[in-house]
Every structure is written in structure tokens, then in C-alpha cells.
Amino acid sequence: QVQLVESGGGLVKPGGSLRLSCAASGFTFSDYYMTWIRQAPGKGLEWVSYISSTGSAIHYADSVKGRFTISRANAKNSLYLQMNSLKAEDTAVYYCARRGGISRIDYWGQGTLVTVSS
């Protein structure tokens, strides 16, 4: 069965950096676009970034452009999100998710909490 397991969340000071990882299993990782989506405490979902199956196409939300970098290692079935210059408003649960089709985010991890606070 498809499994997505995020790790790397935690407490970081404003201006700091953090790298999230997502370990995928149960499907051919290299066949799928992958995406990161976040949810601030008590708030709605916000799309963050996606990456194509080969990594050749990458897109970001305006709110993170220039600060976050998405990447993947198909040989390791892993997705990453490097987050730099973190702000308090980046505090959220970050979900790794598989994009099964253009509008089909069909599998989600359980999320990892990132807290940006001094």
C-alpha cells in the first residue's frame, strides 16, 4: 500500500533553516509528480510546491518562492523540502503528497509540524 512518511519538522528560530524529508513506498516513486502542502494551526490548506517525476519541472507558491527548494531522489524514493529564511507565518503542519493527476492529490502523509518561533 502507498505510504508517505514525513520527517524533519521541529522548532526553529525566525531566519533559520530546516529540511523536510518524505519517504515514499508502495508505488513507483519515479512515475509520479510530488507536492508539499501545509496547514497552519487551526487554518486551511495551502499549496507550497510541486515537482515533476524527473525533477525537470518545479513550481512554488508566491509565499515561499526564493526561500524554499523542493527536490527529489528517485533512487531513494524520497522527496525533500529545504526551507530557508523561515518566518513565523511558515509555522504549519507540512504534508507530503502524491499527485496522481493534475487535480488528483490522491495520497497524503500524516504531516510533520514546523514551528518558527524565538
Place this chain on the structure above:
Amino acid sequence: QSALTQPASVSGSPGQSITISCTGTSSDVGGYNYVSWYQQHPGKAPQLMIYDVNNRPSGVSNRFSASKSGNTASLTISGLQAEDEADYYCSSYASSDTYVFGTGTKVTVL
């Protein structure tokens, strides 16, 4: 990349039908047939309920249906059940190869 507009809350009695609206613009909902809907129970990850405007993934009850007209998409839950009580989010593919989510709707079963 402004969030799509959803009602904050919708409620209904067991067995009734409810409809949740999702209003965007011609740059997202109105411009593409790539609207999806997600159900999220407290403390859980979202679950895909509808994709490509009106398609249900396998395993999702046929009590869930959806449509789109112009810049507004809608999700209908018929035969409302206690287990349907959750937050619901719409999402749309948007211009510049981005995505936008709705503001979210809390569904309460009375």
C-alpha cells in the same frame, strides 16, 4: 494566488443533502476542469473525495457528487451521515502552473 471562497460552515440533519460552494475566478476554477475536493477529519490528513470536477476515486461513497458552473464549483453530500462531519476543502489548478485551495467549510451533522 488568492484562496477560493467557501462558506465557513454548513449543517444538516442525518439523511438530508447539503451543498458546499467554492468560488474562484477565470484564472482557476473557471479556466480549467481541474477542481478537486478533500475531506479532513480533526487531526487527520486530508482525503481526496472528488477530482477533475466530478470524478470519484474508488472507495468514495456515491453520496458525494460535484459539479462546476463558470467560476463556481459545488460539492453535494446526499443522505448525510454522522461520519460526514468534517472539514471540506476545494482546490483548483490555476494559471502559471500553480494550485489554490479553498478557505474550507466545516460540515456539522445536527
